[in-house]
Each structure stands twice: as structure tokens, then as C-alpha cells.
Amino acid sequence: MQDLTEDILELVRLTSTDLPPDVEKALRQAVEWEEPGSAARGALETIIKNVELARANSTPICQDTGTPIFYVYYPVGWSTRQLRQQIESAVAQATEKSYLRPNSVDSLSGKNSGNNLGGNYFPTVHFEEVTGDELIIDLMLKGGGCENVGAQYSLPNNALTAGRDLAGVRKVVLDAVHKAQGYGCAPGILGVAIGGDRGSSYYASKEALFRKMDDLHADPQIAALETRLTEEANQLGIGPMGFGGQTTLLGAKITSLNRLPASYFVTISYMCWAYRRRRMVWKPAGVSYL
Numbered sequence: 001m002q003d004l005t006e007d008i009l010e011l012v013r014l015t016s017t018d019l020p021p022d023v024e025k026a027l028r029q030a031v032e033w034e035e036p037g038s039a040a041r042g043a044l045e046t047i048i049k050n051v052e053l054a055r056a057n058s059t060p061i062c063q064d065t066g067t068p069i070f071y072v073y074y075p076v077g078w079s080t081r082q083l084r085q086q087i088e089s090a091v092a093q094a095t096e097k098s099y100l101r102p103n104s105v106d107s108l109s110g111k112n113s114g115n116n117l118g119g120n121y122f123p124t125v126h127f128e129e130v131t132g133d134e135l136i137i138d139l140m141l142k143g144g145g146c147e148n149v150g151a152q153y154s155l156p157n158n159a160l161t162a163g164r165d166l167a168g169v170r171k172v173v174l175d176a177v178h179k180a181q182g183y184g185c186a187p188g189i190l191g192v193a194i195g196g197d198r199g200s201s202y203y204a205s206k207e208a209l210f211r212k213m214d215d216l217h218a219d220p221q222i223a224a225l226e227t228r229l230t231e232e233a234n235q236l237g238i239g240p241m242g243f244g245g246q247t248t249l250l251g252a253k254i255t256s257l258n259r260l261p262a263s264y265f266v267t268i269s270y271m272c273w274a275y276r277r278r279r280m281v282w283k284p285a286g287v288s289y290l
Contacts, residue, residue, distance in 0.1 A: 001078055007280060007287045008090035008137065012068070014289055015139045015278040016060045016099045019051045022213040023189075023250075023275040027051070030187055030240070030247040040245025044187075047240070047273055058099075062274040065100045066141035068116065068123035069206060073136040080127045087137075091116050091123050100141075126203070135282040138210050146188065146272035149180035150205075152198065155264040164264045166225055169194055170232075176268045177233045177249065182242015185272035187250045189213075190229070193267045196257035201267035208253040209271050210279075217254060226252045240273075250275075 019027075027048060034041035054061040068091055072083060092115040094100045104118040105111065116123065130136075153172040155164045160175055162168035173192055180188070191209035193201040217223040229252040239245030250273070259265070279290040 001082060003086060004083075004135075004282060004287075005086045005089045005093070007282065008087055009093050011137060011139055011278055011280040011289065012090055012094040013058065013097075013099045015141055015276050016065055016094070017058050018055045018278075019061055020275070020277060024048075024051055026213050026250045027187070027273065030250065033246040034240070035245075038245060039243035040239040040247065043240040043243055044247070060099065060101065061276060062143060062272075063101065064143040064145065065103060066143040066276065067103065067147070068100070069140045069142055070123060070125045071138040071207065071210070072125060072127050073130045073134075073138075074127060075133050075135060076129060076131070078135065083127070084125055087123065087125055088117055103144075133284060137280045137282075139278050139280070140206065140209060141274075141276040142206070142269075143185070143272050143274060146184045146270045149176070149184040149270045150202075150268055151176040151179070151270075152201065152265060152267045155266060166221065169266050170225060170229060172266050173229055173252070173268055174232060174236075176270070177238070178236055180270055181238055184270045185274065186238055186242060187240055187247045187273050189250050189271040189275055190252040191269040191271065192229075192252060192254040193265075193269075194254065194256040195259035196265060196267075197260070197263065198265060198267075200257060201265045202269065204255050204257055205267045205269040208255045209269060209275075210277055211253045213251050215253070222254050222256070226254055 031044045095116045100116050102112050102114050104113045104116045104122045155162055155168050160171045162171040191205040193205035230249045233249040234246055236248055237244055238248040240247055281288050
């Protein structure tokens with residue numbers, strides 16, 4: 001097993017400073033939906049300019065560089081202990097190089113670690129063993145503002161007349177978007193998990209955010225709900241950064257999990273416009289970034 005610290009450091013740099021092409025394309029399309037001279041269009045034009053400058057200067061897209069969340073798919077025989085050490089070393093180096101802002105704060109003392117490390121959960125690293133000889137590392141940088149407006153509902157929800165079905169899922173998801181207003185740094189992207197327990201549902205809702213913007217769900221009824229949620233959220237009038245307008249959501253990605261008969265959770269992870277996610281693929285022949 002070789003040392004991939006430098007490769008992971010490059011993954012962190014790309015994720016922090018270079019918005020994925022599919023996200024940038026969606027933002028540029030959203031500009032055309034807004035009225036010329038409106039606050040909504042001005043906000044989106046500023047966002048696009050910021051994206052261009054961050055890429056050109058290799059500087060963070062947003063001042064809140066977020067929680068680093070890694071999903072690592074590793075071949076049989078690789079050491080997860082060594083991989084975690086390499087990831088943590090790369091994160092610390094990325095912080096020193098200012099690709100990441102020091103964000104890891106002890107919840108009891110309030111002390112900042114200064115290097116984005118802290119215990120077993122900062123950064124967050126999920127491991128899964130896979131067949132084959134490829135190592136895949138997905139990284140998401142999830143800002144605090146959008147994380148704050150995430151939500152979890154337990155159905156049925158009598159206040160929203162939301163039952164245990166997709167119609168009920170639609171009601172609670174739109175309720176979460178409405179409550180978020182501009183605090184999630186709209187236009188946002190939703191990762192939604194139906195089912196599971198409270199913990200697995202949050203895990204899966206973030207995992208869904210790794211899907212590409214133009215990715216259609218294989219289940220037609222889920223795909224239709226994703227489209228409907230986006231369209232209806234964009235009728236709420238919240239708009240970019242809460243300034244009003246046509247673009248409150250860029251998209252919604254839904255996944256479903258088995259659940260206990262007694263529970264029916266719907267979990268919404270809200271991602272801000274700074275939709276920072278990247279993939280590193282290691283093969284014996286070399287490393288590539290997607």
C-alpha cells in the first residue's frame with residue numbers, strides 16, 4: 001500500500017477551489033431564469049464570478065470551507081487505519097496551505113484545533129471494502145450554513161397532514177425548504193433519504209448528494225418526485241440567497257432505505273450553491289480526478 005497523502009491533498013484542493021462542471025452549468029442556466037437587473041440575477045452573477053476567481057487563483061470558493069466528509073471505497077487488503085492517517089495528514093496540510101479554513105472546534109472548550117482535525121469524526125471518513133483493484137475517494141465539503149437548515153421528519157406528521165407515502169414525503173421536504181428561506185445559501189440542492197433509522201437516514205441523505213445534477217433516478221416514481229420537488233420549491237419565491245426569484249433549488253436527489261414498521265423517517269440534507277464534491281480514482285496505472 002503506497003502513500004497517497006499528496007494525491008488526497010490535491011483532491012482537497014480541487015474540491016475547495018474548483019466547482020464541479022455540472023454544478024457550474026446549473027448555476028449558469030439559473031442566471032437566465034432570473035429577471036435582468038433583479039437582486040436574484042445579481043446574486044447569481046456574483047456567484048459565477050466568484051467561482052471563476054476561485055478556480056483561477058486556487059482559493060476557496062466559500063469562506064466556510066465546511067466539514068470534510070470522505071467516502072472511501074477501498075480494495076481488499078488495504079489498511080483503513082493507514083488510509084485514515086493519510087487523509088488526516090492531507091487535511092492538515094490543506095489547512096496549512098489555506099485550501100481549508102481551520103474549522104474543527106472542541107464542543108466543550110470552544111478551542112479550535114487549528115488543523116481541521118479532532119477525534120474520530122473530524123474529518124468524517126466512511127469506509128467500504130469493494131472488489132477490484134481501484135481505490136475511490138469521494139469528498140464533500142459541507143458548509144455550516146446549509147447544514148444548519150437540514151431537517152428530519154417522522155411520519156405521519158399531523159401538523160402538515162403528511163402521511164407515510166410519497167405525498168407525505170413531498171409535504172415535509174417542501175416544508176424544510178420553506179423554513180430554510182435564504183439561510184441555506186440558496187439556490188440549494190437537496191439530498192433526501194426515505195426510511196432507515198435516524199442515523200442511517202442522515203448518512204444516506206448526504207451520500208445522495210454525490211449524484212450528478214443530470215442523474216435521473218432509476219425508479220420512475222422517485223425521479224418524478226425529484227423533478228416535482230425542484231419545480232415546486234422554485235415557486236416559493238425564496239430565490240438566490242433569499243432575495244426572491246425563480247431559483248430556490250437547483251435539484252433534489254432522493255434515496256430510500258428499509259425501515260422498521262414503527263418508524264418512517266424523512267431526512268433532508270440541504271447543500272448550498274457551493275456544491276463542493278469531487279472524486280479521486282486510484283488505479284495501479286495512476287490517479288485521476290472527476
